[in-house]
Amino acid sequence: MDDHQPYFRFNPHAYEHGHIFERSADVCDVCSRPCVWKYTGSIFAKQSPSACARCIADGELARFLDDEHFALQDIELHEADPELAAELLQRTPGVACFNPFEWPVLDGKPLAFFGNGEDEGLLAIPDVRSAIEAAFAEAGWEFEGPTPYALIFQELEGERFRVAIDLD
Ligand SMILES: [Zn+2]
Structure with missing residues (x-):
């Protein structure tokens, strides 16, 4: 696993399926470096910058957007630990879906x-x-x-x- 391809534990196969990343030399709006893995999924926020996988994983995208309600998932999430909820919503590439769905949680953990x-x-x-x-x-x-x-x-x-x- 290289630095450009961080692992997302809540979406561990993000690079293989879901069509939410593509290989790209486009510049990331957040870190101003070539994306390598450019995010092509949805960003639910007031702005929609180009973002790389690194900036999603390390929280730079969240800081860049400076919007506490921003999310990468189109889901309902109930009874999840707040830290884990923030990781899932803001530092995990989105799961492609037809409509908002309820993300399963067990014992407070998504x-x-x-x-x-x-x-x-x-x-x-x-x-x-x-x-x-x-x-x-x-x-x-x-x-x-x-x-x-x-x-x-x-x-x-x-x-x-x-x-x-x-x-x-
Ligand atoms: Zn970046």
Whole structure:
């Protein structure tokens, strides 16, 4: 892992899927250096500067925007520890979604985004499948196979999975 590609524990596969970063030599508005990994996801704030992965991870983007309500996620978040909530909302690249969804939290800790329900590899994990079935059952539907509407999350230091439903 190089300095230009910081790790985001709440969105650990940010560079591989989600299309929220692209390789780019564009200059970052925050640090004035070439982005290397330019953020292409949404920034919910009054301004929308070009930003690199480094400036998201180290909080420079948050300082640059100087807007306490700014967020990189289009979510609802309940009962999360405030420090972890700030990290997830302001120092973690956004998870692409159709609509705002409720980000799963267990014991005050937000879970990490693991992937979506179209990924057959994830669906092969029995605990992931049961989490999707449980979320679908709660919504009154039957889970019938790969779906773009399930967002899968795993505990940071644990084995529990939770699923958020994200309908278009
Ligand atoms: Zn930067």
